[in-house]
Amino acid sequence: MTMKHTLNFLMIIVIIASLSSCKKGSKGERSLLPNVTGSAGELVLILPKQLWTDSIGIKYKEILSQDFPYLPQPEPYFDLITLPPDAFTNIFKSHRNIIFNETSSEVKEPKFILKRDVWASPQTVLYVIGPNYSSIATFITKEKDKLIAIFEQAERDRIIQNAITYEERDITPVLNEKFNINLKIPKGYTIKKQSENFVWISHETPKISQGLIIYTFPYTEKNTFSSEYLLSKRNEFVNQIPGPTDGTYMITSTFYPPHFSAMMYRDRYFGILRGFWDVYKHPMGGPFISFSTLDEKRQTIINIEAYVYAPSGKKRNYLRQVEALVYSLELN
Numbered sequence: 001m002t003m004k005h006t007l008n009f010l011m012i013i014v015i016i017a018s019l020s021s022c023k024k025g026s027k028g029e030r031s032l033l034p035n036v037t038g039s040a041g042e043l044v045l046i047l048p049k050q051l052w053t054d055s056i057g058i059k060y061k062e063i064l065s066q067d068f069p070y071l072p073q074p075e076p077y078f079d080l081i082t083l084p085p086d087a088f089t090n091i092f093k094s095h096r097n098i099i100f101n102e103t104s105s106e107v108k109e110p111k112f113i114l115k116r117d118v119w120a121s122p123q124t125v126l127y128v129i130g131p132n133y134s135s136i137a138t139f140i141t142k143e144k145d146k147l148i149a150i151f152e153q154a155e156r157d158r159i160i161q162n163a164i165t166y167e168e169r170d171i172t173p174v175l176n177e178k179f180n181i182n183l184k185i186p187k188g189y190t191i192k193k194q195s196e197n198f199v200w201i202s203h204e205t206p207k208i209s210q211g212l213i214i215y216t217f218p219y220t221e222k223n224t225f226s227s228e229y230l231l232s233k234r235n236e237f238v239n240q241i242p243g244p245t246d247g248t249y250m251i252t253s254t255f256y257p258p259h260f261s262a263m264m265y266r267d268r269y270f271g272i273l274r275g276f277w278d279v280y281k282h283p284m285g286g287p288f289i290s291f292s293t294l295d296e297k298r299q300t301i302i303n304i305e306a307y308v309y310a311p312s313g314k315k316r317n318y319l320r321q322v323e324a325l326v327y328s329l330e331l332n
Contacts, residue, residue: 031121036096040158040317043078043097043151046088056101056137057082063144064151068316070259070274070287075316077148094120096158097151101136102129110139114150122161124154159324160184171201176332179216179302180295184328193240200241203322209309210322213238216300224301225271227260230292233303234273243279253278253285265327268293277307286310287319291326304329 038044043064051057065076083092092098098118110130118125126147130136140147163184171185178199185201189212193200202211215237223229234252241250252258258275271292278285288307295302306322308315 031117033117033119033121034094036094036120036123038095038097039079040155041079041320042095043080043099044092044095045080045082046085046098046100047082049084051133052082054133056133059137059141063140063147070276071315071319072276072287073314075314078151094123096123097154098123098125100125100127101133102127103132103136104129105131107131110135112143112146122158124151126150155320156324156327159321160328162186163325163328174199175214179214180298180332181302182330182332183212183304183325185212185325195240198237198240207310207312208318210318211307212322212325213241213305213307215303219294219299219301225262225292227258227273230260230271230273230290230303231258234290234305238277243282243284245282248279248282251278251280284309287315289319289323295331302331
């Protein structure tokens with residue numbers, strides 16, 4: 001599968017309400033259900049055992065376990081747990097992400113039926129229904145981007161819910177004043193550096209660093225939403241982020257060129273760059289994803305970048321966490 005196909009899911013909008021601080025339900029309502037179980041990024045697939053190595057089982061694995069884009073070491077989109085229907089006992093009913101496969105002669109065409117908070121909250125349960133398993137295999141191949149996007153959005157919304165619940169409210173007025181935007185930033189993040197049109201926010205632990213870089217510039221170029229232009233602007237701003245020693249600073253890695261894509265989200269166009277960052281004259285780096293959009297009223301480009309530094313471990317969940325915060329963006 002090409003990188004283009006891997007990133008196509010970004011073009012699909014899955015509309016799910018963001019969650020308020022006292023409401024844990026997937027649609028923002030109060031819920032008395034138990035909290036979901038399972039680790040971030042896990043997905044339980046219910047499928048008869050004899051089909052695990054058949055076309056449908058192979059297709060599910062190809063789609064859901066394909067490499068997450070732009071990580072230095074291979075990691076899958078989802079950690080897949082495959083169970084036969086008779087093994088789906090109460091211990092799995094509270095899992096965060098579940099896919100059921102059902103066949104019925106009364107169903108003419110395969111389809112997705114999405115349900116929330118069936119046994120736990122905030123839970124996403126997807127029923128894939130078709131006349132037979134062969135038709136389901138063909139269907140999920142055709143709708144692979146939507147399949148990924150459904151559970152990407154589910155993971156993202158849980159992160160945003162947590163950010164709302166534990167919001168770092170000292171950061172909000174700074175972003176309002178400088179950029180006329182709102183972002184849900186959880187506790188643990190602090191502003192490390194700021195100037196007139198630039199803010200660097202990060203969450204630091206002894207083992208990892210997760211950060212957001214926010215900057216704006218006037219919308220004057222017709223080719224603004226291109227890889228070349230956005231990269232040139234990125235390098236103008238991120239060199240303000242110092243490295244660990246004198247004379248070192250953040251740059252964009254040229255070893256593996258960033259990938260540009262575009263998406264519509266909440267009726268707003270975003271240009272997206274995925275790539276790797278390095279530190280000039282220092283062996284340090286990691287993945288980043290950058291979102292750029294136009295503030296039509298002020299005729300400025302707002303850029304919000306999420307990055308991760310986790311040299312000793314896996315990075316998918318860390319990047320997914322900080323990337324989700326970008327999706328909480330609201331322009332005032």
